Amino acid sequence: xxxxxxxxxxxxxxxxxxxxxxxxxxxQAFLKLEKKETKELVQEAFRExxxxxxxxxxxxxxxISEVAHSLENLLGEIRDKxxxxxxxxxxxxxxxxxxxxxxxxxxxxxxxxxxxxSQQETIRIKTGLLEKMGNLALETVLNLRQIEKNNFxxxxxxxxxxxxxxxxxxxxxxxxxxxIQAFQEKLFSFFENLKKVWFxxxxxxxxxxxxxxxxxxxxxxxxxxxxxxxxxxxxRQIRDMAKELGKLVDFTVSGGEIEVDRAIVEALNEPxxxxxxxxxxxxxxxxxxxxxxxxxxxxxxxxxxxxHKGKITIEVEDDGRGIDLNKIKEIALKHGIIWKEREIxxxxxxxxxxIMSFSGFTTCDKVTKFSGRGVGLDVVKKVVEHLNGxxxxxxxxxxxxxxxxxxxxxxxxxxxxxIKANGQLFAIPTKWIEExxxxxxxxxxxxxxxxxxxxxKDSISLLDLNQVIGFSRLSPRPRIPVVILRYQExxxxxxxxxxxxxxxxxxxxxxxxxxxxxALGSSILEDGTVAIILNVFExxxxxxxxxxxxxxxxxxxxxxxxxxxxxxxxLITRTMLKNILVSAxxxxxxxxNGMDALKYLAETPFDVVVTDIEMPKxxxxxxxxxxxxxxxLKDIPVIIITSHETEEEKRKGLEVGADAxxxxxxxxxxxxxxxIERLTS
Amino acid sequence: MRENxxxxxxxxxxxxxxxxxxxxxxxxxxxxxxxQEYYGIELKEAKEIVxxxxxxxxxxxEEHILGVINLRGEIIPLIDLKFRLNLGKSNLEKPxxxxxIGIFEEPLAMLVDVVEDIVEVSEILSxxxxxxxxxxxIGEKIVGLLDxxxxxYPED
Numbered sequence: 001x002x003x004x005x006x007x008x009x010x011x012x013x014x015x016x017x018x019x020x021x022x023x024x025x026x027x028q029a030f031l032k033l034e035k036k037e038t039k040e041l042v043q044e045a046f047r048e049x050x051x052x053x054x055x056x057x058x059x060x061x062x063x064i065s066e067v068a069h070s071l072e073n074l075l076g077e078i079r080d081k082x083x084x085x086x087x088x089x090x091x092x093x094x095x096x097x098x099x100x101x102x103x104x105x106x107x108x109x110x111x112x113x114x115x116x117x118s119q120q121e122t123i124r125i126k127t128g129l130l131e132k133m134g135n136l137a138l139e140t141v142l143n144l145r146q147i148e149k150n151n152f153x154x155x156x157x158x159x160x161x162x163x164x165x166x167x168x169x170x171x172x173x174x175x176x177x178x179x180i181q182a183f184q185e186k187l188f189s190f191f192e193n194l195k196k197v198w199f200x201x202x203x204x205x206x207x208x209x210x211x212x213x214x215x216x217x218x219x220x221x222x223x224x225x226x227x228x229x230x231x232x233x234x235x236r237q238i239r240d241m242a243k244e245l246g247k248l249v250d251f252t253v254s255g256g257e258i259e260v261d262r263a264i265v266e267a268l269n270e271p272x273x274x275x276x277x278x279x280x281x282x283x284x285x286x287x288x289x290x291x292x293x294x295x296x297x298x299x300x301x302x303x304x305x306x307x308h309k310g311k312i313t314i315e316v317e318d319d320g321r322g323i324d325l326n327k328i329k330e331i332a333l334k335h336g337i338i339w340k341e342r343e344i345x346x347x348x349x350x351x352x353x354x355i356m357s358f359s360g361f362t363t364c365d366k367v368t369k370f371s372g373r374g375v376g377l378d379v380v381k382k383v384v385e386h387l388n389g390x391x392x393x394x395x396x397x398x399x400x401x402x403x404x405x406x407x408x409x410x411x412x413x414x415x416x417x418x419i420k421a422n423g424q425l426f427a428i429p430t431k432w433i434e435e436x437x438x439x440x441x442x443x444x445x446x447x448x449x450x451x452x453x454x455x456x457k458d459s460i461s462l463l464d465l466n467q468v469i470g471f472s473r474l475s476p477r478p479r480i481p482v483v484i485l486r487y488q489e490x491x492x493x494x495x496x497x498x499x500x501x502x503x504x505x506x507x508x509x510x511x512x513x514x515x516x517x518x519a520l521g522s523s524i525l526e527d528g529t530v531a532i533i534l535n536v537f538e539x540x541x542x543x544x545x546x547x548x549x550x551x552x553x554x555x556x557x558x559x560x561x562x563x564x565x566x567x568x569x570x571l572i573t574r575t576m577l578k579n580i581l582v583s584a585x586x587x588x589x590x591x592x593n594g595m596d597a598l599k600y601l602a603e604t605p606f607d608v609v610v611t612d613i614e615m616p617k618x619x620x621x622x623x624x625x626x627x628x629x630x631x632x633l634k635d636i637p638v639i640i641i642t643s644h645e646t647e648e649e650k651r652k653g654l655e656v657g658a659d660a661x662x663x664x665x666x667x668x669x670x671x672x673x674x675x676i677e678r679l680t681s
Numbered sequence: 682m683r684e685n686x687x688x689x690x691x692x693x694x695x696x697x698x699x700x701x702x703x704x705x706x707x708x709x710x711x712x713x714x715x716x717q718e719y720y721g722i723e724l725k726e727a728k729e730i731v732x733x734x735x736x737x738x739x740x741x742x743e744e745h746i747l748g749v750i751n752l753r754g755e756i757i758p759l760i761d762l763k764f765r766l767n768l769g770k771s772n773l774e775k776p777x778x779x780x781x782i783g784i785f786e787e788p789l790a791m792l793v794d795v796v797e798d799i800v801e802v803s804e805i806l807s808x809x810x811x812x813x814x815x816x817x818x819i820g821e822k823i824v825g826l827l828d829x830x831x832x833x834y835p836e837d
Binding site: 424469510511513514518603 | 735737738739740741742743746749750751754756757758785787788789830833
């Protein structure tokens with residue numbers, strides 16, 4: 001395979017799927033061509049063949065790319081009127097059959113791999129749709145719970161009729177009369193009817209409950225995928241990277257069979273890549289250094305997932321040099337962050353993790369190709385917080401580092417405490433709540449400007465939740481409800497305006513436009529009210545001594561992430577390039593053709609454009625010349641990646657102003673990254 | 682082929698905001714009142730007009746964000762257009778209407794006092810103000826046409 005560092009096998013399945021679609025399109029086009037030859041038809045077919053060739057090339061499928069290339073040649077000749085389309089159709093169709101044959105061969109190999117996992121028939125379904133249906137199923141369940149609650153009240157009410165009947169009978173003994181007798185009959189028969197209808201109602205409800213519960217479990221399980229979907233990608237990456245760095249490493253993976261919510265698996269991919277890269281690049285020493293330290297030459301990195309009571313724990317561990325806290329201190333002080341001296345055993349305290357997770361923070365003096373580009377722990381932190389999980393880091397000099405992520409298995413439902421602040425509903429995930437209680441005003445002691453309460457033997461800070469989340473202070477009351485939150489070793493008590501209820505809620509992500517770290521998401525309750533879900537981590541941080549330093553002091557530190565625009569009409573190439581660039585720390589936007597790219601360029605400034613040549617609407621040459629002609633865009637470096645290999649094409653590329661011209665057949669991850677680095681520095 | 686290329690370049694140029702054609706197009710404008718002033722947007726930029734709805738403030742957000750609204754199960758941020766245009770702060774206790782904008786990746790909404798009308802406009806005068814695409818006259822009112830990108834994403 002020509003590509004290095006990134007596992008192409010993950011793309012094969014997608015390739016088979018899209019290639020078949022392309023073949024179908026080509027076949028249709030050829031059949032039309034037989035009847036009537038038009039310029040558009042030939043051009044369209046040419047482009048399909050060309051894209052197919054490019055994709056096959058990227059994946060190292062030589063046979064397919066060769067046949068596709070000959071298809072392209074034939075179509076080119078038809079386009080240039082050197083051949084008649086109608087007379088070439090047979091030949092074209094024969095080529096298609098050849099490609100089909102190759103694809104079927106690959107597919108069989110793929111199937112062999114897959115059959116071990118599942119024999120079930122599958123169809124492709126839009127993930128958005130699946131998610132929507134899942135959420136509807138959840139809402140149905142929650143609604144049913146509400147109905148059941150109401151039914152319980154109804155039952156209580158109906159029980160009351162027995163008492164009422166008795167009372168009535170006693171009373172009517174005192175006032176015997178025909179009218180009363182008649183009324184009693186009416187009343188009693190009404191009670192009977194009410195009871196009958198209720199019985200029927202409860203009967204249907206008792207059928208509905210198990211069905212809905214089943215719907216709930218099925219919809220949850222339809223969102224589950226095994227962790228191996230991402231875990232399997234890493235072995236190859238680690239191996240190639242170790243080679244490049246001249247390190248020896250034994251990488252072990254376990255727990256890939258554990259099934260987790262698809263959204264969690266997807267979100268975890270990026271943080272795990274960063275953690276593993278850190279382990280290899282910053283953790284594991286060179287063999288010689290390891291020898292000197294008396295360690296085995298071959299370093300160890302392990303990725304381990306375990307499952308326990310609705311939670312998964314993921315550990316990334318290495319036996320490298322460990323985290324150099326002095327270095328962190330040095331960098332922190334240099335940037336004006338207050339450093340609290342303390343004795344650190346194995347576990348790195350939360351505040352230090354916070355400092356390390358600022359984007360741009362790196363202890364590595366030399367930026368290598370793989371890490372130290374200023375992304376890493378900040379990504380881990382963001383993802384972990386958003387998934388409502390927690391993380392810890394353990395490290396010992398020369399013994400190694402262990403990062404433990406603890407996450408929920410499903411993010412569909414979040415058990416929460418609903419509270420009111422400023423009359424508005426908010427949700428606090430219950431997993432962080434240590435205790436809920438009511439305190440008397442006399443229990444509060446004051447120390448300087450801070451309020452404290454005693455909890456068992458400890459004194460802990462007492463804050464006003466309303467104030468922390470930006471409302472005005474609570475007015476003093478003799479008895480105040482208090483929620484005690486715990487995040488790792490940090491504990492803090494919050495005064496609450498009103499406690500409302502415990503409820504399982506469905507998380508709806510908040511629009512990115514809101515840019516807040518205090519809220520994790522939102523939830524719509526049965527009556528349509530919106531409850532904002534609070535980020536407990538941020539709340540607890542508000543109490544710690546480190547509180548406001550970060551926002552103000554860290555700004556100059558932030559290194560700008562470079563923005564790359566990737567332009568390619570082929571999904572596979574686009575995704576591969578994106579993966580490569582994202583894991584190298586770039587922010588990547590993708591466009592499907594030149595026109596689309598110009599739209600993005602008009603909206604946001606980019607630092608580099610990476611483009612294919614052959615694309616519908618506007619090709620890479622036109623795009624490049626448009627960029628180079630535009631006064632505001634002309635300084636953006638443009639890299640052309642293509643399968644056009646002739647000198648003439650290359651000359652044309654450089655003529656329109658491309659800054660670099662890379663060939664797909666000689667494509668390598670390193671070369672692309674080096675080129676980008678060279679052009680942007 | 683040559684023709685095709687020309688139209689592509691024209692399309693490209695118009696994407697960058699340069700109009701190649703000289704003809705004045707007719708634009709449908711949705712205009713509304715904000716305090717004493719009138720502003721409008723192109724009708725095609727609006728997704729929906731919503732009556733006064735409960736607004737839920739979100740902690741930790743910037744000052745021009747009033748909170749979120751629940752539009753049939755979709756949670757949409759609501760911005761205080763008045764505040765954004767330096768016309769003071771909106772009062773959520775008073776009557777208001779909401780315009781949902783559909784041109785960005787995710788739907789966003791803005792609060793206005795009252796939606797006046799939808800009219801066809803052909804004459805658009807240039808304006809010095811950076812958040813405006815231009816100005817136009819509707820009856821006796823001068824209406825500022827908002828550049829929504831600059832209103833919602835000024836930093837880009």
